[in-house]
Amino acid sequence: MQSFPLTVRRSIELVGLVVLGMVIIYGQQIIMPLLMAFFMSIVLLPVYRFLVRKKFPRVLAIFLALLLMIIIITGIMFFIMMQTKPVISDFATIKQNILNHINELSAWFSEKTSISTAQQSQFANEQSKKILDSAGQYLGGAAGSIGSVLIFFGLLPIYTFLMLLYKDILKQFVYLWFPQQQHPKIKDALAETESIIKSYIAGLLIQITYITILLGGGLLIMGIPHALLIGVIFAVLNLIPYIGALFGNILGVLLTLSSSPDLSDVITVLITIAIVQFLDNNILMPRIVGGKVRVNALASLAGVFVGGALAGVPGMFLSLPLLAVAKVIFDRTEQFKQWGVLFGDKLPQKRNLLKRKPKAPVKK
Template sequence: MKEKKFYLNIILTVVVSYILIKFIDNYRYFFNIINLLFSLLTPFVIAFVIAYIFNPIIIFLEKNLRFKRIQSLLFTYGLLLIIIITSIVFTVPIILNNIIDIINQTPLYIDKTQVFLIEIGQSLKNIDPNTLKDIGDSIMESLPKLSTLFAGYLGQIFNTTFSVGKFIIQFILAFVICFYILLEKEDFLLFTKKTVYVVLGKRYGDFTLEVCSTLNSNIGKYFSGKLLDSFIVGVLSSIGLYFIKSQYALLFGTLMGFMNLIPYFGPFIGIATVFLINLFYNPIIALLSLIYLLLVQQIEVAVIEPKIVGGQLGLSPFLTIMAVTVGGGFFGIPGMILSVPIIGVIKIYIVKFVEYKYKDIK
């Protein structure tokens, strides 16, 4: 019996070693399969995110207006269609024209920056001219490289996350999947629950469903609240920038709303972008834009977010920044947005585990 077990362990070790060697030798092939799998699952992930957003609306219509499920879905989808068409007609052309104009003006921005640096160099006459020349030459050489690097980096993020044609198809498919998820959500949840118990048993099944329930609650509340919070920030930013006479007010307001979804980094990236581009046109307007957007952020942090989103899942700034960095590194912008509630749930169970073990030690 022991000999059989010994030989079985040897065979198992050889098989596992062979599989690992083959995996290492053909890692690109396996990574391509994983990427393909992620690509195929993307519409389903988007569908579940949309379902999180739509579910409170569906519940409200059914409870308060006595709508049937199909009526609630048709009403919600119809309302969304009206919003999309309105956005396309009134806002999308303006935003696209603003983006095109910024791209066309980029060489002018670089020229103005160079002139500004030359003027600074001329005002610093007491410093050794050769030193100034070397510094100036280094900056001049780096500007085109930095702009190219920045444009390439942004392009890489948005190409990875929002590949236009592919993303549109996935998005449309996600709405179709979301429709059926919400239409049959009770049956879907019941079947999932039964499957978990069959596969994992009673003990681990209870734990898995508890984790899923906590994750569902945290992601649903956080994501829905953060969307509404960011929408308000975007509207306030657009209106304020318009009255300040900022360049590209609608585009910058949309940018501020979108960047507000990304904790810590997002708002500051948005504010810096608005300030720098306005600086090329009118320094006073740039300064007013900076002050106004900082004020909006303070109102958002102190008033809007606590009322709508609630607490930040008990995450410290360190954990939040780590979550955003890791999530963005693996999954782009969606990873940045969803990483915070997911890490928040993981933290809840790690703290529970540590406290439980600590009691045993004491």
């Protein structure tokens, strides 16, 4: 491909990106569990290697590592379910608080505009009817989504088990694509990829824990209703780079409004979230991950939206580690090195990126 003209090479790269996007869109139910299993198998590698060193059989070591992963995920899901029970039991109070806030907002809106409360109620009833009429159309899609989620979590442990079992075959498959003299570079890329994924995903698990403790505990001390649930929701949504924190703030405010008649509680929630987010972004998370995921903010944000458009919520969660792995590969190839520069966070040191050619000496 290096023998082709530059325009032809760039055209092939763009066509390859389009084909890759189509493959992800139409094959996401197969690709997403495989990618998640790939990441989880790398995270479980230290546990697997530890058990193998302790003379456990390989199959038993993989089974025990998977069992540990299932126990952790089940514990997180059980904790979330326990926190949602008080919300369900307080449904009557939540409904009354929502009606009070709506009435206050309606009265304020009537004062600021010429639209009366009756007109607002009529508009709200019309919109509610439209929503109810179209709700049936989404029930089939929701049922399909639930089925996809069940298939996803059903295939995940199976794929993870098989990837750990056949990891040496997968490595050999990668090496056979390249000539012998490039194998040291491939080995270095695989080692860095493993280090990045382990640091990133293990860091996310730690991040969920300390955000839940800091935010949920802080709000609990201040007497905010459903404090731990707000902490869990924000911690989980914060896994989506940049936009996850925004949705976490919105849901935290909505949950507080529905649970408390006092607007000062909303301000307390927003201030506490801002403090926890500052500690997370500037002190805690950089020390945990160690700055290994060196992807700039523009590429991360674009990756989140592209991943969401191509593969939904799983694509948004996996966008940043996939970009980090892609950058490791691009940095080690001459053909795609410019993509590594585009994804990276290292700014050029010189202002003038294009060097001027020296002037030819004047002949006397």
